[in-house]
Amino acid sequence: MKRVMALLGVLSALTLQAQANIVDFDNDPGAGYQFFVPGGMNLRVLDDVTRADASGALIKQINIGFFNANQFNVDATLYVYDATGAGGAVGNLLYTATIQNIPNGLVQLQFGTPNIGGGQQTLWIGLSASAANAGMLLSPNPNPTVGSSQDVFAFDQNGSGVIDANEYFFFNGNPVANFAIEVLVPEPASMVALGAGLAGLLGLRRRKK
Numbered sequence: 001m002k003r004v005m006a007l008l009g010v011l012s013a014l015t016l017q018a019q020a021n022i023v024d025f026d027n028d029p030g031a032g033y034q035f036f037v038p039g040g041m042n043l044r045v046l047d048d049v050t051r052a053d054a055s056g057a058l059i060k061q062i063n064i065g066f067f068n069a070n071q072f073n074v075d076a077t078l079y080v081y082d083a084t085g086a087g088g089a090v091g092n093l094l095y096t097a098t099i100q101n102i103p104n105g106l107v108q109l110q111f112g113t114p115n116i117g118g119g120q121q122t123l124w125i126g127l128s129a130s131a132a133n134a135g136m137l138l139s140p141n142p143n144p145t146v147g148s149s150q151d152v153f154a155f156d157q158n159g160s161g162v163i164d165a166n167e168y169f170f171f172n173g174n175p176v177a178n179f180a181i182e183v184l185v186p187e188p189a190s191m192v193a194l195g196a197g198l199a200g201l202l203g204l205r206r207r208k209k
Contacts, residue, residue: 021184025147028180032140036067044156046126057185059117065137065180073101075130083122090163142176
């Protein structure tokens with residue numbers, strides 16, 4: 001599967017910044033990127049994300065490191081699935097959203113989300129891009145600093161929109177097949193106050209949805 005991994009080269013020194021929230025999963029150190037996975041036009045690439053909160057708090061925001069190697073703008077679509085497939089495989093689609101007109105280079109995509117993921121500690125989270133040569137960054141950290149992730153990712157190679165049993169891959173541990181993803185949840189003191197109005201507060205953008 002090394003053919004789906006591309007070298008970032010000099011761009012590996014670039015850094016990203018995350019907004020201050022309660023972090024429930026973190027595998028994005030903000031620097032040191034060496035590789036990204038350009039899955040191909042409109043092909044979904046997903047990573048398994050096991051959050052620190054075993055109860056599965058409602059998700060407020062998802063941040064994903066992304067690289068566009070094209071000399072034109074692309075769109076990126078977020079997909080969030082539960083892990084109710086056989087043996088923890090990709091299950092039901094919980095949420096999707098698109099950020100448009102992402103320029104050439106490295107960026108952290110920030111997606112505000114509605115009330116999703118409640119009661120689900122493990123999810124599959126990832127992206128598709130509207131063109132080849134764009135995709136999620138592999139984390140230079142082999143393991144998340146918050147939460148956990150297995151050395152595997154899902155890749156919809158045939159473009160069916162479904163992850164088949166033969167569409168789970170890894171790089172033989174070099175690098176570890178974990179991506180630069182963060183999952184953030186509301187601060188406990190504000191969860192009740194936000195209530196049903198939470199969705200209206202999530203239009204934050206820094207390449208944000």
